[in-house]
Amino acid sequence: MLKISAVALLAGAMLASLPVLAQTRLTIPNANVSASSSDSNLPVNANDGSLATRWSADATNGAQWLQYNLGGCYKISYANLAWYSGDSRKYNLSLKISNDGNTWTEVFNGTNSGTTAQLKPYSFADRSARYVRLQATGSNVNNWVSLSEMEIWTNGAGSCSGLNPNQPPGGNFDLSIWQLQLPVGSPGSPETKTPSQLEGGYTSAYFYTDTDGAMTFWCPETGVTTPNSDHPRSELREMNANGSAANWDIAGTHIMNATVKVVKVPSSTAIGQIHIGTALQSGLPSSTKPLLELYYRSSGDIVLGIENSPAGGQTPHTLTNIPLNTTFTYQIKATSSTITVSINGTPYSFPLPQSFIGYGEYFKAGNYIQSNGTDPNNGALVKFYALNVSHN
Numbered sequence: 001m002l003k004i005s006a007v008a009l010l011a012g013a014m015l016a017s018l019p020v021l022a023q024t025r026l027t028i029p030n031a032n033v034s035a036s037s038s039d040s041n042l043p044v045n046a047n048d049g050s051l052a053t054r055w056s057a058d059a060t061n062g063a064q065w066l067q068y069n070l071g072g073c074y075k076i077s078y079a080n081l082a083w084y085s086g087d088s089r090k091y092n093l094s095l096k097i098s099n100d101g102n103t104w105t106e107v108f109n110g111t112n113s114g115t116t117a118q119l120k121p122y123s124f125a126d127r128s129a130r131y132v133r134l135q136a137t138g139s140n141v142n143n144w145v146s147l148s149e150m151e152i153w154t155n156g157a158g159s160c161s162g163l164n165p166n167q168p169p170g171g172n173f174d175l176s177i178w179q180l181q182l183p184v185g186s187p188g189s190p191e192t193k194t195p196s197q198l199e200g201g202y203t204s205a206y207f208y209t210d211t212d213g214a215m216t217f218w219c220p221e222t223g224v225t226t227p228n229s230d231h232p233r234s235e236l237r238e239m240n241a242n243g244s245a246a247n248w249d250i251a252g253t254h255i256m257n258a259t260v261k262v263v264k265v266p267s268s269t270a271i272g273q274i275h276i277g278t279a280l281q282s283g284l285p286s287s288t289k290p291l292l293e294l295y296y297r298s299s300g301d302i303v304l305g306i307e308n309s310p311a312g313g314q315t316p317h318t319l320t321n322i323p324l325n326t327t328f329t330y331q332i333k334a335t336s337s338t339i340t341v342s343i344n345g346t347p348y349s350f351p352l353p354q355s356f357i358g359y360g361e362y363f364k365a366g367n368y369i370q371s372n373g374t375d376p377n378n379g380a381l382v383k384f385y386a387l388n389v390s391h392n
Contacts, residue, residue, distance in 0.1 A: 025080075026152045031300075031321050032069035032328075034346040046150045051117065054084045056146040064145045065135040068152055069101070069344050071326050073130050073160035078123035078153055081134070083112050084146035089139040090114040095122060097129035099160040100259045100386040101329030101345060104133060114140075119149060128158025130259075130327060131344075161385050163213025168201040173215055173387060175199055177239050177246070180366075182206050183223025183232035190224045190232070195239055206234045214261070214383035217366045221266060221373030228288040235366030237275075238389060247277035247360030250352070252392055254334045256363045259386035261327045262296045268303075269380040270295050270368035272332050276310055277360035284358050287311070291356055292339060294332065295370065296382075300324060304341050304348065309355040319348045327385065334361070363389050 028047055035043035041056035043066055057064035070076075076097070083091055095108040107124040132152050136145040163172045175198035183206060185191035193202050203209065210216045223232025238246040248254060260271055272294040276287045287310035295303040300321045305314045320343050322328045331342040336357065340349040367382040 024154050024156070026070055026074065026154055028068050028070070028152065029323060029326075031323060032071055032326070032344065034067045034069075034344045036063075036065045036345075041146070046147050049149070051082050051119075051148045054146050054148045056084070056144055058143060059136065059138045059145050060143040063135050063137045065133050065345075066147060066150060067131060067133045067345050068150070069326075069328060070130055070132065070152065073099070073128055073158040074152075074154040075126055075128055075156055075158040076132065076152055076154050077126045078121045079132060079134070080119045080121050080149070080151035080153065081112070082117060082119045082148040082150075084117070084148050085141075086112050086117040086120075086148075087115055089141050091136050091139045091145065093134060093136040095124065096133045096135060097127055098131040098133070099129060099162070100257075101131050102257050102331075102386070117148065119151065121153075126155060128160050130160050131329075133345075161213045163209075163385065165209055165211050165213045167209060167213075168203040169207060169209055169215040170199045170201055172209065172213060173384075175236075177241060177389070178236040179239050179245075180207055181226075181233055181235050181237060183219050183234055185224045187224060188227045190226060195243065210383060212383075214385050215387070217382045217384070218379060219269070219367045219369045220376045220379035221369060221371055222376045223369075223379075231368065231370055231372065233270075233366065233368040235270075235364055235368050236387075238363040245277065246362040247280075248362065248391055249280055250334060250356060250359070250361055251336045254361070254363075254389075254391050256332045256365065256389045257329070257386065258331075258365060258384060259327060259329050261325060261383045261385070262380070263325055263383060264379070264381040265296060265298050265324070266369070266371050266373070266378055266380065268295050268297045268370040269382065270370065271365065271382055272330060273364035273368070274332060274334055274361050275364055276356070277362050279358060280360050281358035285310070287359065291334070291361060292332070292341075293368075294330060294341060296322075298324070302330075302343055304339075304350075306339060306350060307353070307356075309353055310359060317348070317350065319343055320346070329386075332363070
């Protein structure tokens with residue numbers, strides 16, 4: 001879990017150079033540090049408290065970035081940066097902030113002084129953010145970006161989501177293209193809610209708005225299951241705007257973005273899927289399998305399961321580790337040749353099994369718990385702060 005440590009402001013010149021209210025430095029877990037690329041000088045080196053190490057990336061072919069997931073929403077007004085050889089190099093840099101890890105606002109653009117390699121504050125107007133990204137295009141010496149350290153300072157809790165805790169999920173999110181499956185109903189026939197019901201304000205113990213505005217999915221291990229699964233779910237299924245079931249051709253580019261936090265999980269739950277729909281080509285056998293499932297394990301591991309073929313057999317790929325109760329972003333992107341899943345902006349790519357060509361697909365998002373039990377109080381709780389899909 002992200003920690004914050006109070007630090008008294010220094011007197012004299014240091015006091016004059018810092019925003020007056022920024023008295024708390026955020027301690028960022030290494031799991032929350034990512035970058036566009038690096039050489040052997042890894043991104044976490046900029047988060048280790050040492051000016052003797054660095055993150056380095058080659059910006060010859062474009063700007064490179066280092067990103068911190070703050071683990072929550074904070075008011076921030078500056079970042080402390082120490083540049084490798086900063087006493088003799090001027091780097092072209094910008095600082096950007098985001099509430100969801102997808103849409104970015106630039107808050108600083110310029111260069112370092114070129115006179116010091118020590119930590120120096122880069123200040124801007126007080127903003128609320130969940131993510132901070134440093135972007136640079138090299139220095140006056142070469143095209144390499146090399147940062148020794150980055151610190152983020154805060155004035156306390158911020159307001160990021162723009163989500164209204166007094167609204168049902170349909171009041172904060174566009175649910176016009178989603179159907180909800182619930183862990184209640186008759187055995188083998190779970191209850192579902194249509195897009196119009198969700199847009200109309202549906203809420204329940206299994207699908208509701210929490211006090212932070214999050215669209216929240218609760219699924220007990222005792223929930224009702226479908227005929228093709230042993231596990232219950234509180235989960236959204238993608239639909240078309242006309243109310244029919246989505247069933248898109250994998251040709252093209254298909255993307256689902258989400259900002260999510262897993263609060264509780266017994267062992268594992270699927271927080272995102274691409275699932276097989278109806279065959280688009282004649283002669284293909286029907287299938288009830290997913291193309292992929294994105295799992296969150298109780299250990300914090302994020303695991304991508306890719307089905308070997310429409311007949312079944314899944315291969316797991318451990319992507320990274322995110323501590324429980326930490327907000328993060330994921331993107332699931334599929335084309336006719338490649339599956340790419342990005343966690344906090346870091347991409348992981350895999351070849352698409354070609355046996356899925358010719359089948360329709362659709363996205364799913366929510367809380368598809370991967371365990372069963374007899375205690376109705378034992379289950380998984382998942383929060384979504386952003387959710388959208390696109391098809392090109």
